[in-house]
Amino acid sequence: MTRRRALRLSLAIVAGVVVLVLVVAVAAAAIVIRRPLPQTSGSLTLAGLSADATVTRDARGVPYITAATPEDLFRAQGYVQAQDRFFEMDYRRHVTAGRLSELVGANSDALAADKVIRTFGWRRVAEQELPLLAPTTRAYLQAYADGVNAYLSSRSTASLAVEYTVLGLQVDVTRPEPWSPVDSLAWLKAMAWDLRGNYDEELARAATYSSVRDVARVDELFPPYPYERNQPIITPEAATATTAAHATTSGLDLASADLQAAIASATQALAAVPHLVGKGDGVGSNSWVVSGAHTATGSPILANDPHLSISAPGVWAQVSLQCRDVTAACPFDVSGFSFAGLPGVIIGHNGRLAWGLTNLGADVTDFFLERVTDTTYQRDGTQVPLEVRTETIKVNGGADVRLTIRSTVHGPIVSDVLPLDTVASAPVPEDAPFGRYAVALDWTALTPGRTADAIFALDTASDAAGVKSAAALFDVPSQNIVFATTSGDIGYQAPGRIPIRATVPGVVPSDGTWPRPGWDSAYDWKGYVPAADMPAELNPPDGIIVAANQAVTPAGTGPFLTSDWDYGYRAQRIRTLLTESIAAGTKITTAQTSAMQLDDLNPYAQMLVPALLKISLPTAFDADGQKLLRTWDMRSGTDSAAAMYFSAVWAKVLELTFWDEVPDAYRPTGGSRWLEVVRGLLERPNDPYWDDHSTVGVVEGRDEILARALISARLELTASLGKDPKDWSWGLLHTAAPQHPVLGGPSVPGLIRRLVNPTPLAVPGSGSIVDATAWDAASGSFTVTSAPSMRMVVDLKDLDRSTWVTLTGTSGHPGSVHYTDQFQAWADGRTFPWPFTPAAQTAAADQQLTLRPAS
Numbered sequence: 001m002t003r004r005r006a007l008r009l010s011l012a013i014v015a016g017v018v019v020l021v022l023v024v025a026v027a028a029a030a031i032v033i034r035r036p037l038p039q040t041s042g043s044l045t046l047a048g049l050s051a052d053a054t055v056t057r058d059a060r061g062v063p064y065i066t067a068a069t070p071e072d073l074f075r076a077q078g079y080v081q082a083q084d085r086f087f088e089m090d091y092r093r094h095v096t097a098g099r100l101s102e103l104v105g106a107n108s109d110a111l112a113a114d115k116v117i118r119t120f121g122w123r124r125v126a127e128q129e130l131p132l133l134a135p136t137t138r139a140y141l142q143a144y145a146d147g148v149n150a151y152l153s154s155r156s157t158a159s160l161a162v163e164y165t166v167l168g169l170q171v172d173v174t175r176p177e178p179w180s181p182v183d184s185l186a187w188l189k190a191m192a193w194d195l196r197g198n199y200d201e202e203l204a205r206a207a208t209y210s211s212v213r214d215v216a217r218v219d220e221l222f223p224p225y226p227y228e229r230n231q232p233i234i235t236p237e238a239a240t241a242t243t244a245a246h247a248t249t250s251g252l253d254l255a256s257a258d259l260q261a262a263i264a265s266a267t268q269a270l271a272a273v274p275h276l277v278g279k280g281d282g283v284g285s286n287s288w289v290v291s292g293a294h295t296a297t298g299s300p301i302l303a304n305d306p307h308l309s310i311s312a313p314g315v316w317a318q319v320s321l322q323c324r325d326v327t328a329a330c331p332f333d334v335s336g337f338s339f340a341g342l343p344g345v346i347i348g349h350n351g352r353l354a355w356g357l358t359n360l361g362a363d364v365t366d367f368f369l370e371r372v373t374d375t376t377y378q379r380d381g382t383q384v385p386l387e388v389r390t391e392t393i394k395v396n397g398g399a400d401v402r403l404t405i406r407s408t409v410h411g412p413i414v415s416d417v418l419p420l421d422t423v424a425s426a427p428v429p430e431d432a433p434f435g436r437y438a439v440a441l442d443w444t445a446l447t448p449g450r451t452a453d454a455i456f457a458l459d460t461a462s463d464a465a466g467v468k469s470a471a472a473l474f475d476v477p478s479q480n481i482v483f484a485t486t487s488g489d490i491g492y493q494a495p496g497r498i499p500i501r502a503t504v505p506g507v508v509p510s511d512g513t514w515p516r517p518g519w520d521s522a523y524d525w526k527g528y529v530p531a532a533d534m535p536a537e538l539n540p541p542d543g544i545i546v547a548a549n550q551a552v553t554p555a556g557t558g559p560f561l562t563s564d565w566d567y568g569y570r571a572q573r574i575r576t577l578l579t580e581s582i583a584a585g586t587k588i589t590t591a592q593t594s595a596m597q598l599d600d601l602n603p604y605a606q607m608l609v610p611a612l613l614k615i616s617l618p619t620a621f622d623a624d625g626q627k628l629l630r631t632w633d634m635r636s637g638t639d640s641a642a643a644m645y646f647s648a649v650w651a652k653v654l655e656l657t658f659w660d661e662v663p664d665a666y667r668p669t670g671g672s673r674w675l676e677v678v679r680g681l682l683e684r685p686n687d688p689y690w691d692d693h694s695t696v697g698v699v700e701g702r703d704e705i706l707a708r709a710l711i712s713a714r715l716e717l718t719a720s721l722g723k724d725p726k727d728w729s730w731g732l733l734h735t736a737a738p739q740h741p742v743l744g745g746p747s748v749p750g751l752i753r754r755l756v757n758p759t760p761l762a763v764p765g766s767g768s769i770v771d772a773t774a775w776d777a778a779s780g781s782f783t784v785t786s787a788p789s790m791r792m793v794v795d796l797k798d799l800d801r802s803t804w805v806t807l808t809g810t811s812g813h814p815g816s817v818h819y820t821d822q823f824q825a826w827a828d829g830r831t832f833p834w835p836f837t838p839a840a841q842t843a844a845a846d847q848q849l850t851l852r853p854a855s
Helices: 012-024 026-034 070-096 100-104 108-120 122-132 135-153 162-167 181-194 199-212 215-220 257-271 451-459 464-473 569-583 590-596 603-612 620-630 641-658 672-682 702-721 750-756 823-828 838-844
Strands: 042-045 053-057 063-067 284-290 301-309 317-323 333-338 347-350 353-359 365-372 376-379 382-385 387-393 401-408 436-443 479-485 490-493 499-501 525-528 536-538 544-546 784-788 790-795 803-806 847-852
Touching: 026 162, 053 070, 063 070, 070 100, 070 108, 070 122, 070 135, 070 181, 070 317, 100 108, 108 257, 108 387, 108 401, 122 181, 135 181, 135 451, 162 750, 181 451, 199 215, 199 257, 199 365, 215 672, 257 365, 257 436, 284 479, 284 490, 284 569, 301 347, 301 353, 301 479, 301 590, 333 790, 347 790, 353 464, 365 401, 401 436, 451 464, 464 479, 464 490, 464 536, 490 544, 544 569, 569 590, 569 672, 590 790, 603 620, 603 641, 603 672, 603 702, 620 641, 620 702, 641 672, 641 702, 803 823
Parallel strands: 042 847, 063 317
Antiparallel strands: 053 063, 053 847, 284 301, 284 353, 284 544, 301 784, 301 790, 317 333, 333 347, 347 353, 353 479, 365 376, 365 436, 376 382, 387 401, 479 490, 490 536, 499 525, 790 803
């Protein structure tokens, strides 16, 4: 998996000015930092309202908005989210439009991101989507934009966000452009990109083949889903049979230098895209719902905690949106988690329905190998003109950059966007019939869709039929929807635009697991799975539904969604905890559900520790770490020395076993796939992967590599944490360190970083653990890369007894007390009351702002 470098802003040249402003002039610094804080009490005028709207905030600054009409409601939401998080919104729209260089100036990372996103054409697709949406959705998007723009017109640029003041020390900061409905829609493309299916695995297979040169050995690194151990979401009784599209690999020379150069170039280009939602093996989520037959209240309980990248501010904005009188004309009575920049609620509950989302992981991207010249590409034996367009990227304070974008019938060519700086492309003979290879991206999100309609349909749904109708509109990203109703139903629904792939014998697999020949139309998509055929389940007999990124249906049933699932260890652990509790006669409570979200039993340890304890080590010093494992309860708490040692050993096992054969860009990050790979290798002590090809004249086996890993981990932790293992603990190195996307990087002066980056906190958990605080085993660091971005538990008996917490806080202003006021509670595993009824909201009110119509 390619790691994305953080955006690096070269602000060193203004460090002296910043220090002068923020240190010497302390009073001025306080004004600069606090000036953007919004008015949250009293009254203000908001043009376009038909009647007063109220914004009540609780002790953590969460806004509860009440209005007379839907348009008033979303106009107020736009105003409030601009109050709290406009810079985040502005940054996101610059990214999604491929205009980041306009915001931050001459910066190689920003320019690379702009080039790739312009090639994708995210904003172009969003512009095409707007007229496809329902008139009501367009009205809501416009009302939201009007609310944002009303706030922008009321403030100077410097009083919108401190980030503009800091950026203004280096680049020309102009007044932000008015917000538009397309700005909101473009955000859905970023969300879909980070939550797409198996594109990493698809390119990794092809790139790994260049060094391994054996399809069977490549397949060892992508084992099948362990249905015999980890149950899919849908029970066998609810599934229907189908046939997946598979084939065998032969004929195409995937190891050719030119083809591998194209794949390497595509990999480099795709790595340049900023991850606004999440990245890597740890991106996923937990969700589950339990029927009232098993709960203390007799009504369902629903839990959800999406695992996304950590950032400052966190990705979610908590909000409540309630019509003053809930009627057919004004149907909104919904509370939950939204994205700043997008109206509505993405995850949460209304008065009758609660729902959670996890990433389904369907394969919605395919890479097509194209045979191209400068102007044409091969298609069924003929040369077809490439679609070519040119765009101009403006650079703040620098020269414009012209970008030529080429596309085939499959989508944009991504392998020639950035200059290849690590792999030299092999020369192509002058008489080559097709020029050279290129890689084009076919992705469902590049076809205009109606996901925005789905958001409002889900916000107002009340039963399984309503969820199914909303899911039919939810084109991208493809998500698992678990839901429960106050009437007692629990259910699951899979939405999404899923490609249908035909079975094509020979050449390469046609199921989306490998890049495929674009010059043969037999490999093209053959439409999409009908929404009516997408997997669904209502009130299963056991009264439990768990959706945590595992396989959706039993093997060989349902529509073919992907071959590359999360391997189901989190999901199975959740199911085990629930079934054990039910078998013991214990009724499930909301408190117990919240505690389950913090479960830190380590499945990697369960798999590997028995083998590690069988290894003989040469000295007592070497064995000191191993001794920790003998009495370890295999839980990854912050105080655990054994968890620290085991994690270091795990990283070393992956390094010593795979780094000599797996390309650098796809070194093992340690996710659930690698757990399953190593599980299989342990049963084959002389498998060639155990052999370290960097050693000459020696062939290593399993035990040699495990011994080396144990010894190396002992030495590395001695150097970093001290000689005595009693001084080690997981929380010393496993920390959550949210970073500001623009001002939080290492090249920014430390004073600014300390302002915008929360102080790192030790956290328990690890990857593929229910408390999924993932880290990248290939990075040399144990710092959290993705984590539960929020946690919620919904009590369908009494919605006011529901709880929630988000990663950092409600505000996007570093000077606000609400910038990080939930961070410690989140790290500790605590949640807060989630008032829903008017009486509960009134009791929780800390401040109230009245928005009045213009006279």
